[in-house]
Amino acid sequence: MASLRTPALRHVVSGAAPYLRATQRRWAQVHDVRFLATQQSDRILAKYKEKLDRKAKEEGLRDINELKEVYKDKIQTLKKKAAIQIPIATPPPAEATTPKSTSPFPPPPPPPRIPNEKAPSSTPGIKTLSSYLDIEKTRALPQKELEAIWRLRHVNDAQSLCAVIPLDVYRTIEATAKQHPHFILPLPKEGQGAEIHFLQWAFPAENTVTVLFTHLAEYKLRGEFSQPHTTITHHLELAQDKGLVLLQGQVVEGRGVSVDEAKWLVMCLQKFYGVGGEKSERRRLLELFRNGDPEFRVEDLVEEAEKVV
Structure with missing residues (x-):
């Protein structure tokens, strides 16, 4: 499992507000939307x-x-x-002996179907790596220069996030994402408890993988029509040649989440999705949430998110 001290998303969390880097448990009071x-x-x-x-x-x-x-x-x-129902599919009927779930969070839909043939990278509406870099020229650069250019490409955009992820770390995250394409993450709010955010993975093109972050309260209210406050895109065009995946993110101004807070959510994303096949507490929480299990507790989620490694 990649810890926060690995270079995987080190650049993403640099410069985060002090209270995000040293969250106190006294803030971990979950505000139930009900x-x-x-x-x-x-x-x-x-x-x-x-x-x-x-x-x-x-x-x-x-x-x-x-x-x-x-x-x-x-x-x-x-x-x-x-009443507005969250558009989340219910799981297949369980055996008669299986107790009915009483979880306050509806079970998320099943993982998206992965087609046999990969979607073309020119999918309309999807920004590929060529939107940011000359891929062929960049491909010839040494790894360190490539990392520097990618970060410089976003340095003047105050609402952007970027990172360079080693391919082996990314593959672990991607494999977990395909099993658990939906999850929730807590965001500490000083003096206000923890605000819960809903995330969705999508695989729209061959070399493009995205994550959308939305306020859980808005997702419950608007479902598929809710507006994400942060969008993260993983670009895989140079993954095989350079052993790196380039991450680019955009935080929408005025939707209640600062850039530093978005960095915190991305850091938490790596914590939970970088666990691979390990039977850790984080993996257990992912599985409980996917199954709509009543044993899933937001308090446990907050506790795991606050851990340094």
């Missing part, structure tokens, strides 16, 4: 209290509680119609 939704409901009730009191009197009722009781069935019906 609790936040309840708070929002209470605020709405308070906002319309006067109108509801007037409606109760018009109906000849004593207060809002009696009004809610009278309209209980109608309220439940409207709630069901307004």
